Amino acid sequence: MATQLLFAGIPAADNIESLFAVPALHCVGCIAKIEQGLAKVPGIESARVNMTDKRVAIRHDPTLEPPALKAAIAAIGFEADMLADPGVDVAAAENKALIRALAVAGFAAMNIMLLSVSIWSGADGATRQMFHWLSALIALPTVAYAGQPFFRSAFAAVRQGRTNMDVPISIGVLLTTGMSLYETLTNGHHAWFDGAVMLLFFLLAGRCLDSMMRVRARAGVAALLKQSAPGALVLDGQGHSHWTKAVDLRPGMRMLVAAGERLAADGRVVEGMSGMDIAFLTGESAPVPVGPGDMVQAGALNIDGPIHVAVTAAGPDTVIADIARLMEQAGQGKSRYVRLADRAARLYAPCVHLLAALSFAGWMIAGASVHQALLIAVAVLLITCPCALGLAVPAAQVVACGALMRRGVLVKDGSALERLAEVDEVVFDKTGTLTLGRPVPRDLDRLAAQDKAILLALACASRHPLSNALRQALNGGEAAAIENVREVAGEGVFGRYGHDDVALTRPRSLINLFGLASEYRRGNHATLLSFADALRPDAIDLIGDLKQDGLAILIASGDRPEALEDVARATGTTAIGHLRPADKLALIERLKRRGQKILMVGDGLNDGPALAAGHASMAPASASDASQLTADAVFLGDRLAPVAVTLRVARRTVRVVKQNFALAIGYNILAVPLAIAGKVTPLVAAIAMSLSSLIVVANALRLNGSAK
Amino acid sequence: MTGLVLLIPIALLCGLVALCAFFLALRSGQYDDLDGAAMRMLADGEDE
Numbered sequence: 001m002a003t004q005l006l007f008a009g010i011p012a013a014d015n016i017e018s019l020f021a022v023p024a025l026h027c028v029g030c031i032a033k034i035e036q037g038l039a040k041v042p043g044i045e046s047a048r049v050n051m052t053d054k055r056v057a058i059r060h061d062p063t064l065e066p067p068a069l070k071a072a073i074a075a076i077g078f079e080a081d082m083l084a085d086p087g088v089d090v091a092a093a094e095n096k097a098l099i100r101a102l103a104v105a106g107f108a109a110m111n112i113m114l115l116s117v118s119i120w121s122g123a124d125g126a127t128r129q130m131f132h133w134l135s136a137l138i139a140l141p142t143v144a145y146a147g148q149p150f151f152r153s154a155f156a157a158v159r160q161g162r163t164n165m166d167v168p169i170s171i172g173v174l175l176t177t178g179m180s181l182y183e184t185l186t187n188g189h190h191a192w193f194d195g196a197v198m199l200l201f202f203l204l205a206g207r208c209l210d211s212m213m214r215v216r217a218r219a220g221v222a223a224l225l226k227q228s229a230p231g232a233l234v235l236d237g238q239g240h241s242h243w244t245k246a247v248d249l250r251p252g253m254r255m256l257v258a259a260g261e262r263l264a265a266d267g268r269v270v271e272g273m274s275g276m277d278i279a280f281l282t283g284e285s286a287p288v289p290v291g292p293g294d295m296v297q298a299g300a301l302n303i304d305g306p307i308h309v310a311v312t313a314a315g316p317d318t319v320i321a322d323i324a325r326l327m328e329q330a331g332q333g334k335s336r337y338v339r340l341a342d343r344a345a346r347l348y349a350p351c352v353h354l355l356a357a358l359s360f361a362g363w364m365i366a367g368a369s370v371h372q373a374l375l376i377a378v379a380v381l382l383i384t385c386p387c388a389l390g391l392a393v394p395a396a397q398v399v400a401c402g403a404l405m406r407r408g409v410l411v412k413d414g415s416a417l418e419r420l421a422e423v424d425e426v427v428f429d430k431t432g433t434l435t436l437g438r439p440v441p442r443d444l445d446r447l448a449a450q451d452k453a454i455l456l457a458l459a460c461a462s463r464h465p466l467s468n469a470l471r472q473a474l475n476g477g478e479a480a481a482i483e484n485v486r487e488v489a490g491e492g493v494f495g496r497y498g499h500d501d502v503a504l505t506r507p508r509s510l511i512n513l514f515g516l517a518s519e520y521r522r523g524n525h526a527t528l529l530s531f532a533d534a535l536r537p538d539a540i541d542l543i544g545d546l547k548q549d550g551l552a553i554l555i556a557s558g559d560r561p562e563a564l565e566d567v568a569r570a571t572g573t574t575a576i577g578h579l580r581p582a583d584k585l586a587l588i589e590r591l592k593r594r595g596q597k598i599l600m601v602g603d604g605l606n607d608g609p610a611l612a613a614g615h616a617s618m619a620p621a622s623a624s625d626a627s628q629l630t631a632d633a634v635f636l637g638d639r640l641a642p643v644a645v646t647l648r649v650a651r652r653t654v655r656v657v658k659q660n661f662a663l664a665i666g667y668n669i670l671a672v673p674l675a676i677a678g679k680v681t682p683l684v685a686a687i688a689m690s691l692s693s694l695i696v697v698a699n700a701l702r703l704n705g706s707a708k
Numbered sequence: 709m710t711g712l713v714l715l716i717p718i719a720l721l722c723g724l725v726a727l728c729a730f731f732l733a734l735r736s737g738q739y740d741d742l743d744g745a746a747m748r749m750l751a752d753g754e755d756e
Contacts, residue, residue, distance in 0.1 A: 028747040051744030096734065107727045111720060127712070134716065 015045050018069060020056045020080040025049065030078070037076040044072070056080070065243040066231065095211045101146040102208050105201040108142035109194070113686075116194040120683045132184040132191045139193035143177050146200050149207060165345035165386055168352050172385040173199060179378045190375075195382050195685045202693050203390040210394035213401050214413045232257065232264040235308070249314040257302045257309055260463050265314040269294045272307035276300045277465065287465060299605070303464060323581055326609040327630055339415050340654070341393040344661055345386065352384040359676045372678075379680040383671045388692045392660030395700035400653040403707035408636035409646050416632035418657075419616040420650035422597045426546055426643075427588065427614070429602035430557035430575070434539045434567055436638060437603060437622055439469045439531035447520075447527070453480035455520055458493045458504040461485045466518045467493070467504065469531060492518070535567065542640040543571045549647070552596070556584055558606050584610040601643060603627055618643055649706045656703055660696045667692040 038047035275287035363373035397414035492505030561577035568575035600614030603623030619631035
């Protein structure tokens with residue numbers, strides 16, 4: 001005990017760090033409130049907010065458990081979710097390495113260019129010699145450091161017997177540097193150090209853009225990526241409960257699950273009654289009532305009251321893990337997709353190498369020296385190095401993704417845009433995709449203003465999904481001041497307004513077997529409020545638009561066929577119901593075998609495998625985490641219009657990329673004859689390279705307004 | 709010539725210093741939270 005007192009207040013070395021996602025962060029006030037508020041909590045050493053990722057990193061005493069930390073953040077007024085062990089962010093580390101390489105290449109390119117300009121403007125003799133040596137001194141370590149991303153990728157491709165864009169780049173850069181070094185050693189007239197380093201700089205700029213686009217989109221999704229349940233309170237024999245991490249849960253353990261918590265493992269209810277929100281599994285918004293003996297799945301949200309659950313399956317044996325495996329398998333087809341630039345490089349690289357070899361042979365036959373012929377071959381390689389190609393594709397894709405991001409669409413990476421452009425059939429999920437996926441109260445307008453105020457106050461006191469729906473629908477209104485508010489699990493919210501008892505409860509008479517309803521009571525007067533899952537406001541227009549663009553449309557849902565009838569009739573499309581996750585996957589595979597390029601639009605975990613299998617996929621931001629991670633693009637907001645916009649922008653982007661390819665080839669047709677004729681000096685190479693890069697970037701910038 | 713011998717190393721050194729400064733900034737995480745940095749300067753200074 002004494003030692004513990006001794007250490008109080010001193011930053012302990014064994015404190016651990018936990019990461020929480022706090023999506024509601026939006027201003028400097030939030031930062032100050034969280035950082036200062038948390039630092040005052042006993043056991044917390046410090047808290048640091050990362051605004052870009054909407055995360056809080058808390059350093060705390062290891063005895064402080066995640067629920068306590070979550071409660072501490074909630075006490076300050078923010079909803080938080082613990083993030084799984086962040087591990088090493090590979091993409092971010094790769095991006096940093098690329099930025100470092102870009103900085104080095106930029107520094108070197110500027111300084112070598114400075115020296116080269118003096119040579120071109122007439123420096124001669126010993127001065128030129130000294131400048132060449134200085135250039136070599138800067139260029140050699142730069143090529144060795146900044147060229148690594150290309151050399152590594154080229155080496156990996158060659159070892160597998162393939163060729164990609166990086167092969168001609170690596171050969172070009174290495175040969176140019178080697179030849180320039182030889183020229184410097186033998187007091188030659190020309191050295192191409194500036195060309196080699198500038199090439200690296202331009203290509204690294206393209207590579208950086210590409211990687212930044214991926215990191216940015218991933219950060220947007222990762223902010224939403226919550227760990228469904230990092231663990232659970234486990235009861236031991238003596239009636240004590242202690243926090244156990246999800247990985248340590250074993251079948252037979254007894255979990256205590258409070259209302260508002262998610263389950264960390266599959267199990268059977270042994271005590272208590274409650275409603276379970278299993279929308280993540282079925283996509284259905286209505287909570288399912290459970291009691292002793294009922295099976296419940298990991299990831300389900302307990303809504304009404306506390307229950308005791310005996311664990312039957314944990315970790316990799318849970319239903320949710322099964323779906324994850326299905327998704328992984330389905331996603332393997334997508335990783336086989338070869339990107340446009342690499343497809344072009346497969347044709348381009350052999351052509352270029354053949355051309356360089358032929359010019360070498362040609363000049364040898366024409367009687368030139370080996371040295372002279374080699375110089376010309378190097379010039380051909382330098383000129384044809386796919387600088388414009390390497391920059392053209394990422395530049396176009398970054399500009400398009402930026403335009404889409406302003407419209408509320410996060411596209412994961414460039415290959416997603418390419419695949420979206422090829423789509424010819426769209427498969428929609430119903431619940432949560434075509435519909436909002438949340439109950440919306442109907443006929444609220446019948447109520448008087450005062451009743452609305454009371455209703456809002458009652459709804460604010462509960463976390464039930466129907467209360468949430470009421471709160472959203474009445475948002476902006478004044479809440480009435482009601483007293484003695486209490487929530488009875490499984491019954492409703494009760495309170496007192498003036499002289500009347502008021503209540504928001506579950507309906508006493510079951511009017512409609514499938515519809516959702518709750519009952520509002522004031523005094524003796526009772527009103528039945530019915531809820532329905534509404535279509536997204538522009539779903540019908542969107543489907544019309546897509547059909548006009550010549551796309552086939554299909555609705556595939558896990559819902560009952562009767563529930564699909566309305567949607568199918570309103571949109572005039574075929575709808576298939578009663579599909580389990582594996583059935584949806586099979587449907588997509590069947591369509592794929594017919595040669596269709598499928599865009600899957602879905603939100604639930606039950607759509608996950610289908611999202612992974614589709615040629616391309618999109619998910620709304622309200623989708624389950626797994627779906628958002630799998631989808632190629634995530635769109636925000638209640639409207640579906642972004643789907644059509646994204647497809648249009650994707651097609652335009654591919655068009656611009658192809659234009660850029662044409663421009664790059666046109667430039668080669670002009671410059672290669674010069675190189676073969678031996679007229680390309682370092683000056684000509686520098687001008688030609690910068691000019692072609694500028695042209696393709698300018699062309700890519702035209703996409704900036706494409707998402708309007 | 710003597711001028712060049714003096715000035716070119718100075719120019720290169722300046723560039724190198726800037727490059728090192730950028731690397732240090734990158735390593736110390738100054739680019740990790742650009743949105744937060746933009747907001748933190750508006751804070752009243754109660755923290756830290």
